Amino acid sequence: MVDLIGKDATLTDYADKLQAEVKGRSLTQDALRRLFANKAALISIFLLIAVILVALIGPYFLPWPYDKIDWSAIRKPPDFAKGHFLGTDQNGRDMLARTLQGTQMSLLVAAVATSVSVVIGIVYGAVAGYFGGRIDAIMMRFVDIMYALPYILFVIILVVIFGRSPVLLFVGIGCLEWLTMARIVRGQTLSIKNREYIEAAQAGGARPFTIIFRHILPNLTGPVVIYATLTIPEIIITESFLSYLGLGVQEPQTSLGTLISFGAPVAEALPWMLYAPAFFLVLMLVCFSYLGDGLRDALDPKDR
Amino acid sequence: MLSYALRRVLSAIPIVFITITVCFFILRLAPGGPFDGERALPPDVLRNLRAYYNLDQPLIVQFFIYVGGVLRGDFGPSMVMQDFTVSRLLAIGLPFTLMLGFTAFILGTVGGFIAGALAAVNQNKWPDYLLVFIVLIPLIIPNFLMANIVQLVFGVYLHWLPVGGYKPGQIMNLVLPVIILSMPHGARVARLVRGSMIEVLGTNYIRTARSKGLGPSLILTRHALKPALLPVVSYLGPGLSYLLTGSLVVEQVFALPGIGKYFITAALNRDYGLVLGTTVLYVFIILVLNLIVDVLYAYLDPKVRLR
Numbered sequence: 001m002v003d004l005i006g007k008d009a010t011l012t013d014y015a016d017k018l019q020a021e022v023k024g025r026s027l028t029q030d031a032l033r034r035l036f037a038n039k040a041a042l043i044s045i046f047l048l049i050a051v052i053l054v055a056l057i058g059p060y061f062l063p064w065p066y067d068k069i070d071w072s073a074i075r076k077p078p079d080f081a082k083g084h085f086l087g088t089d090q091n092g093r094d095m096l097a098r099t100l101q102g103t104q105m106s107l108l109v110a111a112v113a114t115s116v117s118v119v120i121g122i123v124y125g126a127v128a129g130y131f132g133g134r135i136d137a138i139m140m141r142f143v144d145i146m147y148a149l150p151y152i153l154f155v156i157i158l159v160v161i162f163g164r165s166p167v168l169l170f171v172g173i174g175c176l177e178w179l180t181m182a183r184i185v186r187g188q189t190l191s192i193k194n195r196e197y198i199e200a201a202q203a204g205g206a207r208p209f210t211i212i213f214r215h216i217l218p219n220l221t222g223p224v225v226i227y228a229t230l231t232i233p234e235i236i237i238t239e240s241f242l243s244y245l246g247l248g249v250q251e252p253q254t255s256l257g258t259l260i261s262f263g264a265p266v267a268e269a270l271p272w273m274l275y276a277p278a279f280f281l282v283l284m285l286v287c288f289s290y291l292g293d294g295l296r297d298a299l300d301p302k303d304r
Numbered sequence: 305m306l307s308y309a310l311r312r313v314l315s316a317i318p319i320v321f322i323t324i325t326v327c328f329f330i331l332r333l334a335p336g337g338p339f340d341g342e343r344a345l346p347p348d349v350l351r352n353l354r355a356y357y358n359l360d361q362p363l364i365v366q367f368f369i370y371v372g373g374v375l376r377g378d379f380g381p382s383m384v385m386q387d388f389t390v391s392r393l394l395a396i397g398l399p400f401t402l403m404l405g406f407t408a409f410i411l412g413t414v415g416g417f418i419a420g421a422l423a424a425v426n427q428n429k430w431p432d433y434l435l436v437f438i439v440l441i442p443l444i445i446p447n448f449l450m451a452n453i454v455q456l457v458f459g460v461y462l463h464w465l466p467v468g469g470y471k472p473g474q475i476m477n478l479v480l481p482v483i484i485l486s487m488p489h490g491a492r493v494a495r496l497v498r499g500s501m502i503e504v505l506g507t508n509y510i511r512t513a514r515s516k517g518l519g520p521s522l523i524l525t526r527h528a529l530k531p532a533l534l535p536v537v538s539y540l541g542p543g544l545s546y547l548l549t550g551s552l553v554v555e556q557v558f559a560l561p562g563i564g565k566y567f568i569t570a571a572l573n574r575d576y577g578l579v580l581g582t583t584v585l586y587v588f589i590i591l592v593l594n595l596i597v598d599v600l601y602a603y604l605d606p607k608v609r610l611r
Contacts, residue, residue, distance in 0.1 A: 145319055147541075147542055148319075148542070148545065148590060148591065148594050149323070150545035150546075150548045150549055150590060151545075152549045153567075153583050153587075156567070156568075156571045156579075157327060157330065157331065157571075157579060157583065160331070160571050160574055160576075161331065233444075240446060240448075241446060241448060241549075241553065244448045245552070245556060245568050245571075245572075247568075247571060247572065257448075260448070260452065261448075264452040264455075264456075264557075267452070267456055267460075268456065268460050274452070274456075278449055278453075281449065282444070282445055285444050285445070286444055289440075289443075289444055
C-alpha cells in the first residue's frame with residue numbers, strides 16, 4: 001500500500017513535470033533564446049542601450065552644455081577640475097557634451113530615416129509582390145534603375161535644394177534607402193501569397209490591401225526586423241558622411257560626422273577632438289552590425 | 305548576344321533622359337538661386353545675368369536649351385565659377401576621377417577575389433577567420449574616418465607617404481587614396497567570393513573532378529572559378545556606384561582634383577549648373593559601366609541572354 005502510494009506520488013510528480021514542460025515555446029521565444037545565446041549580439045545590445053542612455057541622459061549631468069563657450073579653456077586637453085572630461089574645441093566648447101549631442105543626432109537620424117525607409121520599402125515591396133505580373137515587373141524595374149544610380153547624389157541634390165534642415169535630411173535619406181527592403185519584402189511576399197490562408201482570405205472576399213496588411217505583413221516581421229537593423233548603420237554612415245562634407249547638420253548643433261570633420265585636420269595637435277567622436281561612431285556601427293548579424297542568425301535559422 | 309547588348313543600350317537611353325529631366329526641374333523649381341547674395345543686385349544687372357543664363361525664358365524652353373546643349377556636350381555655364389563652363393570643369397576633373405576609380409576598382413576586385421578565394425579554400429581554418437575579420441573592418445568603419453586615420457598614421461606620424469594633394473606624375477600621392485577607395489569594394493567582393501566559392505566547392509561536379517584525381521589548383525581554375533565569378537560580376541554594377549560615393553570622400557579628404565571635389569564644392573555653393581552637369585555625367589558613366597557589366601554577365605551566364 002505504502003509502496004503504491006509512493007509510486008503514485010512519483011507518477012504524479014512526473015505528470016506535473018510533463019505538464020509544466022509541455023508549455024511549448026513560441027517562435028519568438030525561440031528566436032530570442034538564440035539571440036541571447038549569441039555573445040557578440042548580447043554584448044552589442046547592452047552597449048547600445050548604454051550608448052543610448054548616455055547620449056540621452058548624460059548631457060543633463062554635464063557641467064557644460066554643448067553650445068556654451070568656456071573662454072578660460074580654449075583648445076585644452078581633458079581637464080577634470082573644470083569639468084571638461086574630454087577637453088574643449090577651438091571655440092572652447094566642451095567636447096564630451098558635443099560628442100553626446102552628436103551621438104543623439106546620429107541616433108535620431110537613424111530612428112527617423114529607418115522608419116521612413118522601412119515603411120516605404122514594406123508597402124512598395126508587398127504591393128509589387130502581391131499583385132505580381134506587369135505591375136511587379138514595372139515596379140521592380142524601377143528599383144533596379146534606382147539601384148544602379150548613386151543615391152548619395154540625390155541626397156546631395158535634395159540638400160542643395162531645400163537647404164540644410166536636419167528634418168529634411170532624415171526624411172531624404174529614408175526616402176532613398178528603401179530599395180533593399182523593398183526587394184526583400186517582395187521576395188517574401190511572393191513566397192507567402194500562394195499559401196492556403198491567403199487563399200482562404202481571398203475566398204472570404206477580403207480586398208487586396210486588407211490581405212496585404214492583415215495576412216502578409218505580420219508574417220514578414222522577421223526579415224523586416226533584420227534588415228531594419230542592418231539599415232541603421234548604413235543610415236548613420238550616410239548622415240555622418242553628409243555632415244562630414246558640410247552638407248548635413250549645421251552649427252551650433254552637431255553630429256558625429258561634423259565633429260570628425262572638424263577634428264581630423266587638427267588631430268595632430270588636438271587629438272581628443274578626433275578620437276572622442278570617432279570612438280562613439282565606430283562603437284555604434286560595430287554594435288549595430290553585430291546585432292543585425294545576430295538577429296539574422298536568430299530569426300532565420302535556415303540561413304546559417 | 306549582340307541583340308541582347310543592343311536591347312540593354314536602348315533601355316538605358318530613357319534612364320539618362322529621365323534623370324536629366326527630373327534633376328533639371330527639381331533644381332530649377334527650388335527656392336533661392338545663385339544670385340541671392342547678402343546684398344541685392346541692381347535690377348539691370350540681375351536682368352542681364354538672368355538673360356545670360358537663359359533664366360528669363362519659360363522653364364520648358366530652358367529645359368530644351370539645356371538638353372540640346374547636353375547632346376552637343378555643352379553643359380552650360382557654371383553659375384559660381386563664372387570664368388568656366390561646366391563642360392570645361394568636367395573635362396579637367398574627369399580623367400583624374402576615372403583614373404582613380406579604375407585603379408581602385410581593379411585593385412579592389414582582384415584583391416577581394418584573391419582574399420575571398422583563399423578564405424573559401426581554407427574554410428573554418430585560421431586564414432579564413434583572419435580574412436573574415438580583416439574584411440569586416442572597412443565595412444564597419446566609414447571611409448571618411450578611415451581616410452583621416454590613414455592620413456594621420458602614414459602621413460603625419462610616420463612620414464611614409466604624402467598626406468594629400470596631387471600634381472600629374474606624383475604617383476606616391478595616390479597610394480593612400482587608391483587604397484582607401486578600394487578597401488570597402490574589395491571587402492564586399494571578398495565576402496561574395498567566399499560565399500559563392502564555398503557553395504561551388506560543395507557541388508557534385510567538383511566532387512566528380514576531385515574523384516577523377518585532378519589537383520586542387522586545376523579544380524579551382526578550371527571548374528570552380530567561372531561559376532564562383534557570377535555573383536561578383538552581378539555585384540560590380542552596384543559596386544561602381546559605391547566606388548563613386550567613395551571617390552567623393554576620398555577626393556575631398558586628400559584634396560584631389562577630380563569631379564567629386566567639384567560636385568561637393570558646387571553643392572555647398574548652390575552652383576546649380578555645376579551640380580546638374582556633374583550629376584548627369586555621373587549617371588551617364590555609371591549606366592555605361594553597368595551596361596558593360598551586364599554584357600559581361602550575359603557572356604558568363606547564357607541563361608540571362610535568353611530572357
